[in-house]
Amino acid sequence: MNHLTAENHRLMLNDGNSIPVVGLGTYADPKKTPKGACAESVKIAIDVGYRHIDGAFVYHNEHEVGQAIREKIAEGKVKREDIFYCGKLWNTCHPPELVKPTLEKTLKILQLDYVDLYIIELPMAFKPGDVIYPLDENGKWIYHETDLCATWEALEACKEAGLTKSIGVSNFNRRQLELILNKPGLKYKPVSNQIECHPYFTQPKLLEFCRQHDIVLVGYSPLGTSRDESWVNVSSPPLLDDPVLNSIGEKYNKTAAQVALRFSIQRGVVVIPKSFNPERIRENFQIFDFSLTNKEMKAIEALNKNIRYVELLMWKDHPEYPFHEEY
Template structure:
């Protein structure tokens, strides 16, 4: 893979760029333009999900860049995720087939279980007007995983992993899997450092990927706590470190993850920010500055802390 920026070799043996473009909460036109801008800027990792509803847009942008000769398919690492209402093993292939069709691809580089929290087939927890407990599905994520493993055997997914799993759930999955999870994608930033999870994943050769790394300023209200929350990018320590390095607060927060050995997928639809988010390869944070950022941990979760808390596999 012709990749720009740092990479990691996954437990599957595949190589993954550590810096990618997130695409959650973007309109169709925004996604297409953002992905094309990112590829032009040097990104070689694009993250999407079936639940985002934008796989067709991501696929169109990649197709256009391949047609231009900017990239080949093997140059770009594409991650997508299993929709939580397709988590029964008999439905996994259906979801994978639909994602590939929407993306216009023969395979994805990484396929993730989007959440250990699952819902009944055909339901949508984010539009359901009733009590969400009415549409809970208690399918074991171990069974979901066993529906994922054949996708690797058949070449439909080069690697498989999970998202929003805690260390106890990962440990159980490691003990009950033929193919080990290559990645765990979670919310991660200085206010939610999750050092125990970072250590667990490093010990078990699971690459952590950070979402909402900048504090999720544009997240939907349904994911917010409803309380006034501190703005991560305005934290005095973050601002001071940014000034020291001549970088933006966002660039410091992204570099923080790379220097911890964590992958990161910042979302933006603004061309200048997409470029700026990629321009973090020319410096590293000192041990002292990493420690300073580490001291900001307040176990603050910006995304989904109070959602579906009564589910059997609630992970927060």
């Protein structure tokens, strides 16, 4: 992976398209994030050299992402085809007849003609409707029967209609990927599976399975996560305090964060670190001017604790909850 450069850091996907190996994550708690912070961050990221933006309808900020991309195109800084935008299909929109209208709604919010990648955000369907987190009167989640193959066929139709260039999945385990890969009449394989992946949770088995099937792993929380106890498992220590990552960083005059990101891209894993801090947005992109030795890669692999930060335990009784299985 040492041929990657700040100017050209794309990996080929199995459908002939390509994905930049570093992207900007845009999830931020809407209650704690000032209006305009997301748009500003996307603009800074594009100026720095990022060409991949990871977003989702449920982040409530796709209008800002779209505005930032359009401004940079209008300025002549980039062309639309230079930018890779990933959008996501939420759990309440899994029924096949809802998929295309949902993507069309996302495109309307972004004010773009297409997204580059559209993925099923989670393999768990919720009750369809306008309520993003449907609960019954007792505060219990209202689930919906899941048919991942039917949802996938609707995504294939979106690709054929030109609404998205590529299609993929997120938070799928091996069994769920195999459901799609073995689907009779499959037209397009998933190009990617977006999952939690970082030095404390290296996903070796799922990575190998995806390699065998030419599916790119996109690693979310590549630097660990926010320490928000309402949804993050804080029993695993903060990744960036790790002494191994810090001592390797000292050798290269890099931060623990840059070492963690470099580790992932050298394994062929795409990283989408979220930051709305201009300094860190820059720092997270400065990973193309050094590379880790095999020995250092092995030392970082050995940090794997096999503990997730993002467990989504509130949905563990969903029939398609993905994390009961080993991988």
